[in-house]
Amino acid sequence: MIRPRRNRKSAAIRALVEETKVTTDDLIFPLFLLEDPKGKVEVNSMPGIYRLGLDHMLTEVEKCLNLGIRGFDIFPVVDERHKDKMATKSHDSNFFYIKALKEVKKRFPEACIMTDVAMDPYSTDGHDGMVDENGKILNDETLEVLGKMALTQAEAGIDIIGPSDMMDGRVGYIRDVLDENGFTEVSIMSYTAKYASAYYGPFRDALDSAPKSGDKKTYQMNPANQREALIEADLDVSEGADFLMVKPALAYLDVIKLLKDNYDLPIAAYNVSGEYAMVAAAAEKGWLDKTAIMKEMLLSIKRAGADIILTYFARDFAEATR
Ligand SMILES: NCc1[nH]cc(CCC(=O)O)c1CC(=O)O
Numbered sequence: 256m257i258r259p260r261r262n263r264k265s266a267a268i269r270a271l272v273e274e275t276k277v278t279t280d281d282l283i284f285p286l287f288l289l290e291d292p293k294g295k296v297e298v299n300s301m302p303g304i305y306r307l308g309l310d311h312m313l314t315e316v317e318k319c320l321n322l323g324i325r326g327f328d329i330f331p332v333v334d335e336r337h338k339d340k341m342a343t344k345s346h347d348s349n350f351f352y353i354k355a356l357k358e359v360k361k362r363f364p365e366a367c368i369m370t371d372v373a374m375d376p377y378s379t380d381g382h383d384g385m386v387d388e389n390g391k392i393l394n395d396e397t398l399e400v401l402g403k404m405a406l407t408q409a410e411a412g413i414d415i416i417g418p419s420d421m422m423d424g425r426v427g428y429i430r431d432v433l434d435e436n437g438f439t440e441v442s443i444m445s446y447t448a449k450y451a452s453a454y455y456g457p458f459r460d461a462l463d464s465a466p467k468s469g470d471k472k473t474y475q476m477n478p479a480n481q482r483e484a485l486i487e488a489d490l491d492v493s494e495g496a497d498f499l500m501v502k503p504a505l506a507y508l509d510v511i512k513l514l515k516d517n518y519d520l521p522i523a524a525y526n527v528s529g530e531y532a533m534v535a536a537a538a539e540k541g542w543l544d545k546t547a548i549m550k551e552m553l554l555s556i557k558r559a560g561a562d563i564i565l566t567y568f569a570r571d572f573a574e575a576t577r
């Protein structure tokens with residue numbers, strides 16, 4: 256008889272035949288930066304995840320580096336008084352966020368720091384692009400702001416720029432701005448297939464960045480569509496992206512697999528805030544084992560084809576597997 260169970264009979268054999276392994280090398284830890292350097296505020300909808308002022312942020316990064324996590328994606332929590340229609344603070348080199356990024360890079364040059372390019376945290380409209388008087392999201396006008404934002408972040412020493420806005424043409428536009436200003440070594444991780452998802456809710460709580468009106472469906476992709484991801488990926492490759500990202504991860508494993516099978520660039524997947532929140536909430540109720548679920552989730556994302564996973568579980572994973 257053919258018995259597949261023979262390859263499962265001991266831990267040693269199971270390890271020999273194991274196809275997929277998640278390690279801390281694969282992970283990028285998203286972090287939320289507060290303006291008050293001493294501030295530390297838990298995100299209500301993400302138990303265990305804190306918005307951190309610079310002092311705590313430096314401690315967190317150091318702790319993670321010691322655990323083997325070397326990638327960080329830092330997002331700013333922007334007070335309402337700093338927001339305006341044009342997201343001006345997003346490209347102000349004196350803004351606390353940019354100054355803090357410089358500090359983090361100075362203290363930990365070995366860390367790989369990524370940042371987000373989109374107008375939403377800095378905009379009174381809460382949209383990723385510029386909004387006209389009729390509520391329309393303006394594409395080409397937005398590119399100019401995104402270019403300035405990316406340049407300001409590059410000047411702060413950032414390793415990877417992450418355009419998450421889904422405007423058409425932004426990867427090429429940002430690549431040109433970076434190259435023209437001598438930042439030829441700054442990478443772009445494009446949010447290639449970013450879907451209009453309800454899983455971003457807790458992130459928008461964390462940053463207080465929900466759109467003030469309307470939704471993001473005219474720029475983020477329809478969750479019903481898979482082949483459209485190929486159109487976006489073709490464009491990102493031709494515009495000079497260094498990594499292609501799929502977001503969210505768990506409900507879009509087919510899209511991760513599709514891009515992995517069709518492109519040679521590294522594939523990243525963003526295991527988003529809502530995916531973390533579901534597990535954290537069920538674990539609080541005692542309904543799920545947080546650590547076991549976390550490992551299984553990350554494994555499934557890697558198995559689907561992700562080379563890189565952005566996840567709020569990064570530190571938990573490193574602690575659970577060290
Ligand atoms: N454009 C901003 C941005 N960058 C990353 C996320 C979501 C991340 C998460 O949910 O963890 C969002 C939210 C959004 O597009 O509304």
Ligand SMILES: [Mg+2]
Pocket residue numbers: 421422423424447487490
């Ligand atoms: Mg696109």
